[in-house]
Amino acid sequence: MKKIFAVLLSLTLIIAVFAGCSAKSGGTKVRVASKDFTENEIVAEVYALALEDAGIEVERVMDVGSSVIHTSLTSNEIDLYPEYTGTGLISILNLDPITDPDEVYNTVKEEYEKQFKVTWLNYSAANDGQGLVIRTETAEKYGIKTISDMQKYATELRFASQGEFDERADGIPALEATYGKLKWKSSKVYDNSLKYEVLANDEADVSPAYTTEGRLTEEQFTLLEDDKQVWPPYNLAPVVRDEVLEAHPEIAEALNKVSAAFTTENITALNAKVDIDGEEYTDVAREFYESIK
Known part of the structure; x- marks a missing residue:
């Protein structure tokens, strides 16, 4: 009887040890998703590499639809993903645009915590926002650097619209x-995927664009400065379920370091490589992660 009791006691201790280890590690892999x-x-992918370097097991869940990824996060199907402050403000929270980056960030951070139990970690300088691209040749001809400059010369410019942008x-x-x-x-209306070819072929001068599109690295295109800040910032940041962050507090340090390394310029260059x-x-x-470690 004593031997049986000793065996049972040993098994209980072993189970307790494994349970403690499981609780400490969170018990499951952290699911890193992307749009x-x-x-x-x-x-x-950079987030995933940083977390693995921090000793966290990662499951990659890539290519989640932009329209459903927030719901996937709040319904515990994924644990974290890269989001944009402007998207959180306007598309998720349905709030009016704000142009100050800190104010946008503080607003989404507070509201996500209240409404979704989700934490916004530090935002990066990388801003993937709305913009306008102009043929560099045209910009140099008229001395156009800003949207204010462009407005003055609009009667000389051919606009490559994307239809819905007009409305x-x-x-x-x-x-x-x-x-x-x-x-x-x-x-004239063109499909978004054709805009750079239309500009390159001198069929138009100006088109809507996003500020980190890879083709903006080409000298023949120039991104106009939004000098009156008509568009809200879309700064990049990790959004993480609170429960996951509590189980793995080291996530914050690892991903904040990554965010500090991203800029609009290097994100644009990374997009161009792909x-x-x-x-x-x-x-x-x-390659990028190895350069910032």
Whole structure:
């Protein structure tokens, strides 16, 4: 009887030890997700590499649809992913645009905690926001550097519209409310995927763009400065479920270090390596991570 009791006691102690280890480690892998476009895949992969370096087991859940990824986070299907402050403010919280980056960040941080039990870690300088791209040749011809400059010469410029941009509240209406009427020389609708070819072929001069698109690294294109800040910032930051952060507090230090390394310029260059040079996003992410370790 004593032997049986001793065996049972030993088994109990072993189970307790393993249970303690499981609780300490969180018991499961941390699920790092990305949205379904190049930039988000690269950033999510860098997050995953940083967490693995911190001793955290990671499961990668890539290419989640942008329209469902927030719901996936709040329904415990994923644990963290790269998000944009402007997206959180406008698309998730349905709040009015704010132009100050710190104010946008503080607003989404507070509201996500209240509403979703989700933490925004530090935001990076990388801003993937709305913008306008102009042919460099055209910009140099008229001395155009800012959207204010562009508005003055609109009657000389051919606009490559994307249809909905003409009507969207944050499109032409917002531009005209801030910068004045845009009386283009001509305006024609093109598919978004064709805009850089249209500009390169001298079929148009100006088009809507996002500020970290890889082709902006080409000298023939120039991103105009939004000098009156009509568009809110879309700074990149990790969003993490509180429960996961409590189980793995080391996540914050690892990912905040990564965020400090991202800029609009280097994110644009990383996108170009994938979208223009044809490199794999995993290789690009690893090369970048190794450079900031």
